[in-house]
Amino acid sequence: MLDGKWGRAKQRAMEILVQYGEALGAERFIDTNNVHLFIGFHPYPEMVTPQDADELVSKFLLDTDEKIIVDYIQTFNTTHIWAIDLERWRVMDAPKELHDLMEMIRQYCIRTGISLTATCTPYQVGNLPLRGEPCAWTESSAVPFCNAVLGARTNTEGAHSAFPIALTGKVPLSGFHLDENRLGTHLIHVELALDTVFEWNLLGYFVGEGAQLSVPVYDLKVRGVPNLSMLKALNAAGASSGGIQMYHILGLTPEAPSLKVALGGKKPRAVLRYGKRERRKTYQNLNSADNEEVDLINIGCPHYSLEQLRKVARLLQGKKVHENVALWIWTAHQIKDLADRNGYTEIITRAGGHLLTDTCPLNTNLFPKGTRIVATDAAKHAHYAPAIGGVKVWFGTTEECIDCAATGRWRGELQ
Numbered sequence: 001m002l003d004g005k006w007g008r009a010k011q012r013a014m015e016i017l018v019q020y021g022e023a024l025g026a027e028r029f030i031d032t033n034n035v036h037l038f039i040g041f042h043p044y045p046e047m048v049t050p051q052d053a054d055e056l057v058s059k060f061l062l063d064t065d066e067k068i069i070v071d072y073i074q075t076f077n078t079t080h081i082w083a084i085d086l087e088r089w090r091v092m093d094a095p096k097e098l099h100d101l102m103e104m105i106r107q108y109c110i111r112t113g114i115s116l117t118a119t120c121t122p123y124q125v126g127n128l129p130l131r132g133e134p135c136a137w138t139e140s141s142a143v144p145f146c147n148a149v150l151g152a153r154t155n156t157e158g159a160h161s162a163f164p165i166a167l168t169g170k171v172p173l174s175g176f177h178l179d180e181n182r183l184g185t186h187l188i189h190v191e192l193a194l195d196t197v198f199e200w201n202l203l204g205y206f207v208g209e210g211a212q213l214s215v216p217v218y219d220l221k222v223r224g225v226p227n228l229s230m231l232k233a234l235n236a237a238g239a240s241s242g243g244i245q246m247y248h249i250l251g252l253t254p255e256a257p258s259l260k261v262a263l264g265g266k267k268p269r270a271v272l273r274y275g276k277r278e279r280r281k282t283y284q285n286l287n288s289a290d291n292e293e294v295d296l297i298n299i300g301c302p303h304y305s306l307e308q309l310r311k312v313a314r315l316l317q318g319k320k321v322h323e324n325v326a327l328w329i330w331t332a333h334q335i336k337d338l339a340d341r342n343g344y345t346e347i348i349t350r351a352g353g354h355l356l357t358d359t360c361p362l363n364t365n366l367f368p369k370g371t372r373i374v375a376t377d378a379a380k381h382a383h384y385a386p387a388i389g390g391v392k393v394w395f396g397t398t399e400e401c402i403d404c405a406a407t408g409r410w411r412g413e414l415q
């Protein structure tokens with residue numbers, strides 16, 4: 001590939017990957033057939049001047065001003081969120097130019113074999129690698145799902161590494177592709193029962209702060225089996241306050257049948273305790289708002305599961321969204337199709353809310369005009385929204401968020 005025998009696109013991709021592998025200290029490449037790409041270009045709208053998709057991809061994802069034509073990407077791939085909801089972009093007040101740019105990229109994806117899933121939760125829409133499968137995923141909240149929950153293997157790739165990896169099907173053998181880096185380093189004694197998404201958000205945020213880039217091993221003193229929605233919250237929260245990419249839950253996740261196996265027979269580097277005091281402090285850290293009058297209720301971070309949409313529809317049944325607030329609910333468009341069929345979308349829309357897909361305000365910074373206070377049930381959104389959107393945030397349960405949508409006021413408190 002490096003010699004150009006397989007064409008210029010693969011050659012350029014391999015030039016990048018050789019540099020990348022050297023920087024990582026990798027001895028060789030391994031094969032992958034599972035890449036979660038990032039092809040939205042939305043963080044740089046002001047820099048996106050080429051009105052030609054091949055030029056755009058060459059510039060941003062192959063790091064060259066030379067126009068490189070990609071024929072077809074053989075590697076199986078899905079895509080992370082992009083800039084707008086292509087059908088409901090007017091709800092987001094997105095500029096027409098951005099819509100046109102996204103439509104151009106959509107056509108590029110169709111031509112080159114990119115599976116445009118446009119979600120931060122590829123595992124909810126059919127990208128479910130098996131244990132041990134080498135992957136290359138972008139999106140910090142999806143990476144721990146791949147590593148810890150599924151037992152597949154990925155590092156946190158960026159837009160600029162994932163695209164060359166997809167073009168070549170080669171990923172540097174480093175980081176979480178290696179057995180020794182997957183072993184637990186920090187032991188977390190969890191002394192509280194965790195039976196809601198809200199509780200798993202708090203735990204993940206606490207542990208991310210304490211363990212940063214390490215590999216936590218959760219020892220749940222009160223036994224319980226978290227579901228998909230709960231683990232989504234744990235992953236997103238821990239990747240926001242820290243950089244958790246891999247963890248173990250004793251007796252539950254694939255590589256943690258026992259403490260000895262999870263730690264590789266070694267002693268933990270640190271032991272953290274999560275009890276009532278830690279829970280309260282984490283909750284306080286996540287709440288930055290002081291005014292009870294809310295402008296936007298933003299839920300669905302990471303993109304809501306069908307279970308969560310079903311719950312929200314039930315909570316909203318017979319209610320009306322208060323005239324002073326907007327209710328934005330995010331999911332993957334594939335899951336919205338199911339919500340449509342099941343009548344959830346109709347309930348949400350009749351109440352005055354919006355079920356939106358393919359993106360989220362944190363990545364586009366497209367909040368409704370004049371938004372100052374946001375309410376959310378996601379620790380990740382509470383973490384990033386103040387810095388990205390310049391807003392203050394209330395963080396609480398889904399029930400509290402829907403109550404806020406109906407009353408226009410935040411009445412949540414830690415129980």
Ligand code: F3S
Binds near residue numbers: 236303363
């Ligand atoms: Fe997904 Fe946006 Fe949250 S990408 S994880 S909804 S910040």
